[in-house]
Amino acid sequence: MDMLHISDLHKRFGDREVLRGLNLSVPEHSIYGFIGKNGSGKTTTMKTVLGLLKGDSGKITVNGERVVYGQTATNRLIGYLPDVPEFYSFMTASEFLRFCGEITGMKRKESETRIEELLSLVGLGCEPHRIKGFSRGMKQRLGIAQALLNRPKLLICDEPTSALDPVGRKEILDILLAVREQTTVLFSTHVLSDVERICTDVAFLKDGVTDMQGRLSEIKTKYRGKDYRLETETDSELRLITQAFPHVTIGEGNRATFCESDYTVSDVLHFVADRGIGILKIERLEPTLEDLFMEVTGR
Amino acid sequence: MKSLLSFTKKELLEQLRSGKILLVGILFTVFGIMNPAIAKLTPWLLETLKDSLAESGMSVTEITVTAMDSWVQFFKNIPMGLIAFILIQCSIFTKEYSSGTLVLALTKGLPRVQVVVAKATVLMALWSVGYWLCFGITYAYNAYYWDNSIAQNLLFSTLCWWIFGGFIICLITLFSTCFRSTSGVLLGIGGTVFALYLLGLLPKVSRFVPTALTDGTSLIYGVKKSEDFLPALIITAAIGFFTLFVGASVFNKKRL
Numbered sequence: 001m002d003m004l005h006i007s008d009l010h011k012r013f014g015d016r017e018v019l020r021g022l023n024l025s026v027p028e029h030s031i032y033g034f035i036g037k038n039g040s041g042k043t044t045t046m047k048t049v050l051g052l053l054k055g056d057s058g059k060i061t062v063n064g065e066r067v068v069y070g071q072t073a074t075n076r077l078i079g080y081l082p083d084v085p086e087f088y089s090f091m092t093a094s095e096f097l098r099f100c101g102e103i104t105g106m107k108r109k110e111s112e113t114r115i116e117e118l119l120s121l122v123g124l125g126c127e128p129h130r131i132k133g134f135s136r137g138m139k140q141r142l143g144i145a146q147a148l149l150n151r152p153k154l155l156i157c158d159e160p161t162s163a164l165d166p167v168g169r170k171e172i173l174d175i176l177l178a179v180r181e182q183t184t185v186l187f188s189t190h191v192l193s194d195v196e197r198i199c200t201d202v203a204f205l206k207d208g209v210t211d212m213q214g215r216l217s218e219i220k221t222k223y224r225g226k227d228y229r230l231e232t233e234t235d236s237e238l239r240l241i242t243q244a245f246p247h248v249t250i251g252e253g254n255r256a257t258f259c260e261s262d263y264t265v266s267d268v269l270h271f272v273a274d275r276g277i278g279i280l281k282i283e284r285l286e287p288t289l290e291d292l293f294m295e296v297t298g299r
Numbered sequence: 300m301k302s303l304l305s306f307t308k309k310e311l312l313e314q315l316r317s318g319k320i321l322l323v324g325i326l327f328t329v330f331g332i333m334n335p336a337i338a339k340l341t342p343w344l345l346e347t348l349k350d351s352l353a354e355s356g357m358s359v360t361e362i363t364v365t366a367m368d369s370w371v372q373f374f375k376n377i378p379m380g381l382i383a384f385i386l387i388q389c390s391i392f393t394k395e396y397s398s399g400t401l402v403l404a405l406t407k408g409l410p411r412v413q414v415v416v417a418k419a420t421v422l423m424a425l426w427s428v429g430y431w432l433c434f435g436i437t438y439a440y441n442a443y444y445w446d447n448s449i450a451q452n453l454l455f456s457t458l459c460w461w462i463f464g465g466f467i468i469c470l471i472t473l474f475s476t477c478f479r480s481t482s483g484v485l486l487g488i489g490g491t492v493f494a495l496y497l498l499g500l501l502p503k504v505s506r507f508v509p510t511a512l513t514d515g516t517s518l519i520y521g522v523k524k525s526e527d528f529l530p531a532l533i534i535t536a537a538i539g540f541f542t543l544f545v546g547a548s549v550f551n552k553k554r555l
Binding site for chain 2 (some may be wrong): 076084099102
């Protein structure tokens with residue numbers, strides 16, 4: 001079953017239509033990358049799922065339960081990390097988590113052990129200071145701890161890594177990977193390398209609709225091009241090939257690429273074998289997420 | 300219920316650590332001391348000004364100060380105390396809107412109505428502690444220097460003023476749910492009180508307006524009886540609860 005299902009969601013701010021019939025299915029125990037340009041509607045979608053914004057039309061269910069604006073009961077199933085999480089700065093990290101535990105109705109003993117566990121997971125175990133003096137990375141890590149506190153079925157993170165340095169980013173991604181067994185993660189981002197590192201599924205958002213979505217591996221297969229790259233030992237050998245196959249384009253070094261629509265791989269390989277050309281490698285080109293992103297965003 | 304208690308606890312902790320509890324405490328203590336002090340100092344003040352007053356044609360005769368003068372000061376000063384209290388506390392909601400701190404608590408399933416109830420309760424508790432502290436100090440000094448029994452309806456008149464303060468807290472809550480900015484809240488309260496004051500100038504309705512509750516001086520002098528205040532008391536309480544109800548409903552649908 002899908003942990004989160006959005007169908008035909010519309011949202012308009014004044015005369016600007018941000019979401020135009022968005023559909024999204026997030027399967028259980030996936031790490032779902034929600035990718036889009038700035039201003040494409042990622043945060044709006046997430047806030048609507050949390051009942052913080054009211055969708056104009058459409059239906060959202062979390063674990064099969066419908067989301068209602070305002071008094072949102074489905075939020076008990078969700079852990080949320082906003083893009084810039086704001087805490088009561090007069091509290092310490094453990095005081096804040098205890099406050100969150102009481103609000104969600106956790107038993108005192110249970111919350112104490114959970115808080116200890118989470119604070120050490122996010123590396124804030126022995127932090128006696130008030131949140132006032134926390135760095136951005138520390139706040140982000142505390143944000144994840146509070147989001148995971150009541151063992152949510154769905155963890156929603158809004159651009160959790162975009163404001164962090166490489167070390168902070170790695171820490172956050174490692175935490176997200178570590179919690180995959182316990183929960184489903186939906187996170188929005190425009191940092192594609194993060195998606196490649198941890199996501200199992202992705203959706204590209206463009207102009208308020210999801211343009212492409214599904215398992216990352218399947219999408220890559222689907223959009224795999226028919227281009228091949230070949231690298232020879234010497235320059236003269238490469239020239240032999242280009243003479244025989246004029247549509248081959250020469251790249252840097254002794255590399256050349258060709259498309260399967262021009263020449264079949266077996267033809268090229270036969271030629272190589274017949275002439276005894278030494279090749280270093282021949283590979284089928286994988287589309288990078290960046291290629292897909294560019295294709296979706298139309299740039 | 301546990302979440303309401305927890306959010307109330309958080310509010311109190313915030314008031315404590317931000318120093319607002321201390322500020323309110325000092326404020327009302329100073330006012331409490333000021334009331335009898337001003338009354339006590341009046342004869343001395345007039346004595347020193349005697350010569351200059353004589354030059355302008357006024358003669359100062361023997362002045363006897365009683366507890367009455369101190370209580371009149373109390374009713375003159377407490378509006379300033381309330382205004383200061385409003386200025387200290389008017390950002391109790393708006394600060395959370397601008398910083399976005401409520402988002403995490405609400406997405407954790409905290410019922411929105413509990414936010415309104417907790418904040419209004421803490422405001423009322425602080426106002427009560429401050430107000431009765433001020434009353435207690437004035438009462439004690441008056442008892443020491445003079446005699447409090449001279450003032451009629453003393454407890455009732457101060458109770459009326461305390462209830463008026465509670466009414467203002469309901470207004471803070473209502474306008475905080477309607478507006479996002481502190482200035483909006485202040486304008487709302489100021490506008491409402493001014494409108495009520497204007498309404499109170501009409502003889503026919505003056506008995507029914509909440510601002511009528513602030514006329515403690517007439518009560519202690521016996522110019523008005525406690526029964527005269529009953530309509531205003533009932534109406535104030537009714538409007539107060541109604542504004543709280545409206546505030547909670549507005550907050551339920553508020554975009555955060």
